[in-house]
Structures are given as C-alpha cells and as structure tokens.
Amino acid sequence: MTTDLIERYSAPVPRYTSYPTAPHFHAGITPDTYARWLGEVPEAATISLYLHIPYCDRLCWFCGCHTKHTLRYEPVTQYLLALYAEIDWVSAELAGRGRVTAIHLGGGSPTMLSAADMAALKARLAERFAIADDAEISIEIDPNDLGEDRFDAMADFGLTRASVGVQDFDPRVQKAINRIQTFEQTQHVIDQVRARGVHSVNVDVLYGLPYQTLASIEVTIAQVLLLRPDRTALFGYAHVPWMKKHQQMIPDAALPDVRLRFAQSQLAAGLLDAGGLHPVGFDHFARASDSLAIADRTGKLRRNFQGYTDDRADLLIGLGASSIGQLPQGYVQNITPTGEYQKAVLAGGGATARGFALSPEDRLHGFAIEALLCRFALTRDELRAFGKAGAALFETARTIAAADEDGLTTADADRFGVTARGRPFVRAIAAKFDTYLAQGAARHSLAV
Structure with missing residues (x-):
C-alpha cells in the first residue's frame, strides 16, 4: 500500500x-x-x-x-x-x-x-x-x-x-x-x-x-x-x-x-x-x-x-x-x-x-452500509425489497466502482463488492452511502 x-x-x-x-x-x-x-x-x-x-x-x-x-x-x-x-x-x-x-x-x-x-x-x-x-x-x-x-x-x-x-x-x-x-x-x-x-x-x-x-x-x-x-x-x-x-x-x-x-x-x-x-x-x-x-x-x-x-x-x-x-x-x-x-x-x-x-430511505442506506461492513458486498437482488429506491442505490454503487481508480471496489450487473485490497478501508467505502455525513459537524476517529 x-x-x-x-x-x-x-x-x-x-x-x-x-x-x-x-x-x-x-x-x-x-x-x-x-x-x-x-x-x-x-x-x-x-x-x-x-x-x-x-x-x-x-x-x-x-x-x-x-x-x-x-x-x-x-x-x-x-x-x-x-x-x-x-x-x-x-x-x-x-x-x-x-x-x-x-x-x-x-x-x-x-x-x-x-x-x-x-x-x-x-x-x-x-x-x-x-x-x-x-x-x-x-x-x-x-x-x-x-x-x-x-x-x-x-x-x-x-x-x-x-x-x-x-x-x-x-x-x-x-x-x-x-x-x-x-x-x-x-x-x-x-x-x-x-x-x-x-x-x-x-x-x-x-x-x-x-x-x-x-x-x-x-x-x-x-x-x-x-x-x-x-x-x-x-x-x-x-x-x-x-x-x-x-x-x-x-x-x-x-x-x-x-x-x-x-x-x-x-x-x-x-x-x-x-x-x-x-x-x-x-x-x-x-x-x-x-x-x-x-x-x-x-x-x-x-x-x-x-x-x-x-x-x-x-x-x-x-x-x-x-x-x-x-x-x-x-x-x-x-x-x-x-x-x-x-x-x-x-x-x-x-x-x-x-x-x-427512521425513514424508508434511512432503512435502505442503513441496510447497504451494514451489508458492506458485514459481508463486503451488496447485491441487486437483496435491494429489490426496497423497490425503485433500492434499484437506484445499486446503480449508485456501480457508479462508485466505475470511478474507483484504486482497485478497492468492483461491480457487475448483479453485485457490488469490496476487494481484498479495499477491505482495510471498508469504513471509508461505506461512508460513500451515508447521506448524513456531510450534514453534521461531528468529528470522528481514523478509519484504520
């Protein structure tokens, strides 16, 4: 690294x-x-x-x-x-x-x-x-x-x-x-x-x-x-x-x-x-x-x-x-x-x-963040339960992977995943799905 x-x-x-x-x-x-x-x-x-x-x-x-x-x-x-x-x-x-x-x-x-x-x-x-x-x-x-x-x-x-x-x-x-x-x-x-x-x-x-x-x-x-x-x-x-x-x-x-x-x-x-x-x-x-x-x-x-x-x-x-x-x-x-x-x-x-x-949007983003932290992956199929909002979030995930030049994430038509290289930084990756992060003034600990 x-x-x-x-x-x-x-x-x-x-x-x-x-x-x-x-x-x-x-x-x-x-x-x-x-x-x-x-x-x-x-x-x-x-x-x-x-x-x-x-x-x-x-x-x-x-x-x-x-x-x-x-x-x-x-x-x-x-x-x-x-x-x-x-x-x-x-x-x-x-x-x-x-x-x-x-x-x-x-x-x-x-x-x-x-x-x-x-x-x-x-x-x-x-x-x-x-x-x-x-x-x-x-x-x-x-x-x-x-x-x-x-x-x-x-x-x-x-x-x-x-x-x-x-x-x-x-x-x-x-x-x-x-x-x-x-x-x-x-x-x-x-x-x-x-x-x-x-x-x-x-x-x-x-x-x-x-x-x-x-x-x-x-x-x-x-x-x-x-x-x-x-x-x-x-x-x-x-x-x-x-x-x-x-x-x-x-x-x-x-x-x-x-x-x-x-x-x-x-x-x-x-x-x-x-x-x-x-x-x-x-x-x-x-x-x-x-x-x-x-x-x-x-x-x-x-x-x-x-x-x-x-x-x-x-x-x-x-x-x-x-x-x-x-x-x-x-x-x-x-x-x-x-x-x-x-x-x-x-x-x-x-x-x-x-x-x-919690709002429906909170539940969706909370589910995605927990899935990444627990399984290092998020699938299109599991987001179907959230309807159109889930489908839109999966497309957002694919966009994140497409823009990733560091090799920390990967995506195909059905799955967004964190690579072995990206796992130490999974908190930083999960933060990309946090719609509240930029709204507060809270100070946090280092991601690693």
Missing part, C-alpha cells in the same frame, strides 16, 4: 454501529416517543438487553466510553436504584410482550458490582422480563477490579460469554494509558470463567496506542494467542481528546502516524489469522467453532452498538445512563450525566434524551 492511499482512505469516518450515526440523533425523540414505540412491540418479539454501569475504580486514559472514576461504592449503590426504576418503567411499557434472548452488561466496569448486587440485578430482570432459558449473557471484564467472589456471582447470573479487556501487554504502553494489567492476571480470569462453564471468551486488543511498535504488537498478539480466546476484537485506538478530556494525558507525540497504524493493524490481523482466529468483518476474529464465525459463514452476521454480533433479536433495549436502544421504529438514547439520569427515572418516567425515527 502506498502512503498516499493509506492517508486518503484512513481519514476520519464513523464506525457505523448505527445508521444514522449517534451525532445525528436529536431531542425530538422523547420518553413519550419511546413509550409509544415500546407499546408497539409485538407479543412474540425477541429482545436483547444492554445494561450500562458507568463507573470504574480507575480511569484508563485511552477509554472513549461514558464512565466516571470512583473509589467509593456508594455511587454505584445509588445508581443501581435508578437502574431498577428504569427496568420497571420499560417492563411496564412492554406489558409482558417480548422474550429476552440476550443480556449484555457493559460500562464502565460492570465487574465492580458486588456479588450481592449482581444477584439482585439478575433477580430484578427475571421478575420484570421473560428471559429465555438459552439466553446469551455476556459481561465486559476488567481483570483488575474482579474479586474472587465475583466469579461465582457471574456464574449465578448465567454468564455464557466473557469479554476481557487486554488492549496491550507491553509495560511501557500500559503505563502510558494507565492500564497496568499482567498476562498472569488475565490468564487467571479466563481460567476461572471457563471453569464455570463459559463457552466463549472474547479478548479486546488495541493498535495505534502510544509507544506501540510492530515488535511490541507481535509480542502482545503472541501472548493473546496463548490465552486461547474464542474471539478477538482488534480495534484502532480512537484518539478524541476534544471529546474525552482524560485522553489529553496521552502525549500526541507518542502516537503512531497513519502509516504505522495501518502497518500495526495488518500485522496484528495476520498474526491472529495465522493463530486460528479468522477474520470476521473488518475488526473481529473468531475460531471456526465460535457462533460469531458461524454467523459470518451463514450470512447472519449483524452490526449494532456493541460492534459485530450474532445477536438476531428484533430490538435492543438500552438501560442505564447514556445507553442506546434500537427498535424497528428508530433509535433512542438515554440521558448521559448520571445525576440527571437518576433524577429522571426515580421520578417514575423514562430517561430518553434524544434519538432518531
């Missing part, structure tokens, strides 16, 4: 975990809107729940999540009271409709929850929702805040998949991002959850971090492979200090340039593939037996706010401060500041701050 090509196609674009993307959400979507949408959920709908725990006992400087640092447990206790109130409100609006097939606890650090609170949270969910016996239950784990009693608590919660944050094992990199975590700590956590029956372990790794080199990444990936993960997410560090002030603790001069970032991503991807974790989409890797890889092979891979997923639920309900929900009618996002969130739900109402109602 030439430097010019890498620089042109690595320009900042959205990650497209939704379409339209979150910067285009607006305050016209209110708790009343959300209540109406929940009231329209069919009796037999399948539901995925996301619960956001916005607290950490240390603040990692690379983090882009909505979270806050606390060394006291009292704020967590108070927050859970509000979370229970929102659970009650949502379940009342659903009035018994729907069946929960997936639950994901994220943050922040959900493993900060005490064993007693974890049990109480699961009990509240079981009281308010019909949870399928085979529901997929996953939790994001920080090995540093996980007491030994929490392993049994997670097992009692019903944990089936664990997502373990690693980022990088190099001590200098860890110090620069305030994430000190040994290989041995990580191995212990993975051993413990597997001993309790967890069938799938995901490990998160980052490239583009301060002081990372090709040599250090090679060592980190070798250690990751020793952990025998079933999945690995390989994310490019999103340096957005204008949004996340704590990222100002990371010196800009320590970050790799675009060309080195690209080299790091390709090296890590190749090593993971060689180690038995095969590419799924543009930034995930999975063993052939894992459900994510199976979804990829069978054309059932999806993309939502948690990235690539095999979750096929009809709607995603986000619970907690800043959480985003995805319903057939559109998107809803909760109030982000925890204090304001708690005040709203403890008063007995919903916490919706903004969202977006």
Whole structure:
C-alpha cells in the first residue's frame, strides 16, 4: 500500500454501529416517543438487553466510553436504584410482550458490582422480563477490579460469554494509558470463567496506542494467542481528546502516524489469522467453532452498538445512563450525566434524551452500509425489497466502482463488492452511502 492511499482512505469516518450515526440523533425523540414505540412491540418479539454501569475504580486514559472514576461504592449503590426504576418503567411499557434472548452488561466496569448486587440485578430482570432459558449473557471484564467472589456471582447470573479487556501487554504502553494489567492476571480470569462453564471468551486488543511498535504488537498478539480466546476484537485506538478530556494525558507525540497504524493493524490481523482466529468483518476474529464465525459463514452476521454480533433479536433495549436502544421504529438514547439520569427515572418516567425515527430511505442506506461492513458486498437482488429506491442505490454503487481508480471496489450487473485490497478501508467505502455525513459537524476517529 502506498502512503498516499493509506492517508486518503484512513481519514476520519464513523464506525457505523448505527445508521444514522449517534451525532445525528436529536431531542425530538422523547420518553413519550419511546413509550409509544415500546407499546408497539409485538407479543412474540425477541429482545436483547444492554445494561450500562458507568463507573470504574480507575480511569484508563485511552477509554472513549461514558464512565466516571470512583473509589467509593456508594455511587454505584445509588445508581443501581435508578437502574431498577428504569427496568420497571420499560417492563411496564412492554406489558409482558417480548422474550429476552440476550443480556449484555457493559460500562464502565460492570465487574465492580458486588456479588450481592449482581444477584439482585439478575433477580430484578427475571421478575420484570421473560428471559429465555438459552439466553446469551455476556459481561465486559476488567481483570483488575474482579474479586474472587465475583466469579461465582457471574456464574449465578448465567454468564455464557466473557469479554476481557487486554488492549496491550507491553509495560511501557500500559503505563502510558494507565492500564497496568499482567498476562498472569488475565490468564487467571479466563481460567476461572471457563471453569464455570463459559463457552466463549472474547479478548479486546488495541493498535495505534502510544509507544506501540510492530515488535511490541507481535509480542502482545503472541501472548493473546496463548490465552486461547474464542474471539478477538482488534480495534484502532480512537484518539478524541476534544471529546474525552482524560485522553489529553496521552502525549500526541507518542502516537503512531497513519502509516504505522495501518502497518500495526495488518500485522496484528495476520498474526491472529495465522493463530486460528479468522477474520470476521473488518475488526473481529473468531475460531471456526465460535457462533460469531458461524454467523459470518451463514450470512447472519449483524452490526449494532456493541460492534459485530450474532445477536438476531428484533430490538435492543438500552438501560442505564447514556445507553442506546434500537427498535424497528428508530433509535433512542438515554440521558448521559448520571445525576440527571437518576433524577429522571426515580421520578417514575423514562430517561430518553434524544434519538432518531427512521425513514424508508434511512432503512435502505442503513441496510447497504451494514451489508458492506458485514459481508463486503451488496447485491441487486437483496435491494429489490426496497423497490425503485433500492434499484437506484445499486446503480449508485456501480457508479462508485466505475470511478474507483484504486482497485478497492468492483461491480457487475448483479453485485457490488469490496476487494481484498479495499477491505482495510471498508469504513471509508461505506461512508460513500451515508447521506448524513456531510450534514453534521461531528468529528470522528481514523478509519484504520
């Protein structure tokens, strides 16, 4: 790859975990809107729940999540009271409709929850929702805040998949991002959850971090492979200090340039593939037996706010401060500041701050972007469901391929596809189908 090509196609674009993307959400979507949408959920709908725990006992400087640092447990206790109130409100609006097939606890650090609170949270969910016996239950784990009693608590919660944050094992990199975590700590956590029956372990790794080199990444990936993960997410560090002030603790001069970032991503991807974790989409890797890889092979891979997923639920309900929900009618996002969130739900109402109602055109472009990110292809046949607008979009895709002098895309009468050369830049290619991108002033992370 030439430097010019890498620089042109690595320009900042959205990650497209939704379409339209979150910067285009607006305050016209209110708790009343959300209540109406929940009231329209069919009796037999399948539901995925996301619960956001916005607290950490240390603040990692690379983090882009909505979270806050606390060394006291009292704020967590108070927050859970509000979370229970929102659970009650949502379940009342659903009035018994729907069946929960997936639950994901994220943050922040959900493993900060005490064993007693974890049990109480699961009990509240079981009281308010019909949870399928085979529901997929996953939790994001920080090995540093996980007491030994929490392993049994997670097992009692019903944990089936664990997502373990690693980022990088190099001590200098860890110090620069305030994430000190040994290989041995990580191995212990993975051993413990597997001993309790967890069938799938995901490990998160980052490239583009301060002081990372090709040599250090090679060592980190070798250690990751020793952990025998079933999945690995390989994310490019999103340096957005204008949004996340704590990222100002990371010196800009320590970050790799675009060309080195690209080299790091390709090296890590190749090593993971060689180690038995095969590419799924543009930034995930999975063993052939894992459900994510199976979804990829069978054309059932999806993309939502948690990235690539095999979750096929009809709607995603986000619970907690800043959480985003995805319903057939559109998107809803909760109030982000925890204090304001708690005040709203403890008063007995919903916490919706903004969202977006989808138009037929939005559904069409969202489908096209998801298809490209999941399958690197878009066909004329699958767009027929969208009528004349779908046919017109396919012709637009063919025009994009015809004008592509870099060999990143190809098209014939029936199929528009991303070439092997273009796959690292698929986010930039997908952005060509985003009719909102030029309308906003939002700043995004690099595409590679």
